[in-house]
Amino acid sequence: MRSVVNVRVAKWAALVLLVALAVSLPLFESDPATVNIAVFTVMYVGLATAWNIMGGYTGYVSLGHAAFFGFGAYAFGLVLAHLGIQGGYEPFVFVPIAGALTVVLALVIGWIALRTRAATFVIVTIAMMFMVQLLAENLTGLTGGGSGLSFPVPPWSGDFFDTPFYYAMLFMALVSLAISWWIRRSKFGLGLLAIRDDEDKALAVGVPAHAYKLTAFMISAGLVGMIGAVYGYYVTYIYPQYAIDPLVGISLVLMVFLGGLGTLWGPVLGAVILEPAQLWLAYNFGASLLYLVFYAAVFLLVILLLPRGIVPSVGDLVKRITARRAVGPPDTAPTTVAGVHSP
Amino acid sequence: MSLLEVEGLSKHFGGVTAVDGCTLSLPPGSITGLIGPNGSGKTTVFNLITGFIGQDSGDVRFNGRSISGFGPNRIYGLGIGRTFQLARIFPRLTALENMLVPVRRSGLRALFSRGQWHEERNRAMDMLAAMDIGHVAGLLGGSLSYGQRKLLELAAVMMARPQLVLLDEPAGGVNPALIERIGEHIRELNREGVTFLLVEHNMPFVMGLCQEILVLNRGAVLARGTPAEVRGNAAVLDAYLGA
Numbered sequence: 001m002r003s004v005v006n007v008r009v010a011k012w013a014a015l016v017l018l019v020a021l022a023v024s025l026p027l028f029e030s031d032p033a034t035v036n037i038a039v040f041t042v043m044y045v046g047l048a049t050a051w052n053i054m055g056g057y058t059g060y061v062s063l064g065h066a067a068f069f070g071f072g073a074y075a076f077g078l079v080l081a082h083l084g085i086q087g088g089y090e091p092f093v094f095v096p097i098a099g100a101l102t103v104v105l106a107l108v109i110g111w112i113a114l115r116t117r118a119a120t121f122v123i124v125t126i127a128m129m130f131m132v133q134l135l136a137e138n139l140t141g142l143t144g145g146g147s148g149l150s151f152p153v154p155p156w157s158g159d160f161f162d163t164p165f166y167y168a169m170l171f172m173a174l175v176s177l178a179i180s181w182w183i184r185r186s187k188f189g190l191g192l193l194a195i196r197d198d199e200d201k202a203l204a205v206g207v208p209a210h211a212y213k214l215t216a217f218m219i220s221a222g223l224v225g226m227i228g229a230v231y232g233y234y235v236t237y238i239y240p241q242y243a244i245d246p247l248v249g250i251s252l253v254l255m256v257f258l259g260g261l262g263t264l265w266g267p268v269l270g271a272v273i274l275e276p277a278q279l280w281l282a283y284n285f286g287a288s289l290l291y292l293v294f295y296a297a298v299f300l301l302v303i304l305l306l307p308r309g310i311v312p313s314v315g316d317l318v319k320r321i322t323a324r325r326a327v328g329p330p331d332t333a334p335t336t337v338a339g340v341h342s343p
Numbered sequence: 344m345s346l347l348e349v350e351g352l353s354k355h356f357g358g359v360t361a362v363d364g365c366t367l368s369l370p371p372g373s374i375t376g377l378i379g380p381n382g383s384g385k386t387t388v389f390n391l392i393t394g395f396i397g398q399d400s401g402d403v404r405f406n407g408r409s410i411s412g413f414g415p416n417r418i419y420g421l422g423i424g425r426t427f428q429l430a431r432i433f434p435r436l437t438a439l440e441n442m443l444v445p446v447r448r449s450g451l452r453a454l455f456s457r458g459q460w461h462e463e464r465n466r467a468m469d470m471l472a473a474m475d476i477g478h479v480a481g482l483l484g485g486s487l488s489y490g491q492r493k494l495l496e497l498a499a500v501m502m503a504r505p506q507l508v509l510l511d512e513p514a515g516g517v518n519p520a521l522i523e524r525i526g527e528h529i530r531e532l533n534r535e536g537v538t539f540l541l542v543e544h545n546m547p548f549v550m551g552l553c554q555e556i557l558v559l560n561r562g563a564v565l566a567r568g569t570p571a572e573v574r575g576n577a578a579v580l581d582a583y584l585g586a
């Protein structure tokens with residue numbers, strides 16, 4: 001019992017330390033280039049965590065989440081322009097509006113896409129993403145089409161410019177994590193995991209699968225849309241092919257698979273490993289597409305060596321070691337405590 | 344009044360008639376066996392009753408109310424549970440979590456609150472213990488033996504207190520000692536008031552358990568009666584053994 005309490009205390013302490021570290025980062029690291037990497041890393045932590053609510057818990061792999069990212073950015077830019085908001089801190093207040101609009105889009109897309117399962121769903125989400133991209137390119141009166149959409153420019157100096165965005169992205173990442181954690185331990189989350197394991201069986205025991213999937217899809221998309229909104233404001237100018245970039249959607253999936261699909265911390269770990277690595281490659285080898293080769297290599301390694309991702313594999317290893325230690329003589333079978341299993 | 348009434352139920356798959364004007368009724372508190380040769384439409388009847396597929400014609404009434412066109416989750420919510428031919432459980436959830444998925448809660452707040460409420464958890468643990476699988480509560484479904492999965496599936500379907508449970512081959516693929524135990528559990532649940540309809544190929548098991556047997560052949564009820572009556576029915580022997 002004592003060790004269970006200690007583990008819980010240690011977990012909370014680690015969490016508090018991690019958050020404190022993340023919050024204080026801009027205080028001891030003021031180089032804008034480094035903070036810029038941190039902004040994108042924390043952005044992907046939030047995106048991967050939000051994607052995981054749908055892809056990990058429910059098992060429906062969406063390759064079209066870039067649509068929600070870009071839509072959130074466009075919706076935000078248009079809302080700011082419409083309301084005549086000036087650059088500064090004020091625009092951040094309107095981020096939830098972009099989120100709400102993205103949820104409406106997800107309701108429409110999800111309503112259609114979630115009639116399909118497995119590979120068909122993946123393909124439908126890709127198709128939906130390209131449709132959103134085409135709309136952004138062609139509704140020139142609204143989006144500016146190929147010439148892009150501009151955001152209000154904040155009146156901050158170059159040394160300080162990235163810091164508010166870092167905190168905005170960090171806030172979104174923490175919100176995504178909190179929601180992901182909350183869902184995972186809720187009755188709703190249990191239903192999602194049941195759908196992931198066997199959807200027909202879940203229906204047979206009363207889980208309203210369509211409503212559950214659609215809800216998870218909308219929550220996931222709404223968070224991604226809000227992060228996209230902050231991104232648009234950060235880069236101050238968005239174009240259809242960069243705001244709605246298929247590679248963003250693929251990066252998310254890779255991060256979650258590397259860290260651990262359906263786990264709480266897997267997406268965080270995957271994002272923290274892959275995004276800085278990608279940016280490092282981009283800075284050191286110019287704008288070459290070397291990082292795509294790197295991504296392909298990581299994908300292969302994950303499939304070959306860590307099909308379940310880092311978090312579950314390491315978790316099992318730790319469990320095996322502690323079980324051996326706790327049990328002592330190897331002839332005693334390890335016991336499992338009822339209801340306890342690693343997230 | 345009957346608990347479940349099926350009237351003139353028909354289903355075609357392309358040119359194949361799987362169920363052809365099937366009519367049956369189950370009195371509350373009964374255990375009824377549904378037997379018939381392979382391909383006679385037993386599982387299709389189950390899928391029609393539980394809303395997994397829609398019928399071409401006919402009607403299904405539960406407690407006097409038509410449930411035709413309802414989805415499976417809604418039908419479960421009304422009080423009809425089912426198990427599957429090859430025991431289906433959630434492999435990456437623990438046995439205890441498997442038990443908690445079917446539990447119903449009302450209201451959005453309840454849905455987004457903790458996945459394990461104390462009273463639900465206690466009831467699940469009691470039910471697992473009653474099925475003699477309390478010791479595997481913390482293990483993942485996928486790591487259980489086939490027999491344990493069978494018991495877990497039956498235990499889990501009972502969590503929402505269904506009035507009627509359809510069992511698809513409850514004795515299929517398990518050893519004789521376990522078949523005995525599964526029969527005991529069904530009798531015990533039946534004494535508590537649960538009505539059962541079961542599809543089964545193990546004749547001694549069905550004959551020993553059921554008060555009434557329905558024989559399905561080519562999608563329609565060919566004969567019905569007590570186990571003794573059905574055993575002596577020439578048409579039944581004909582359908583099973585071929586003319």
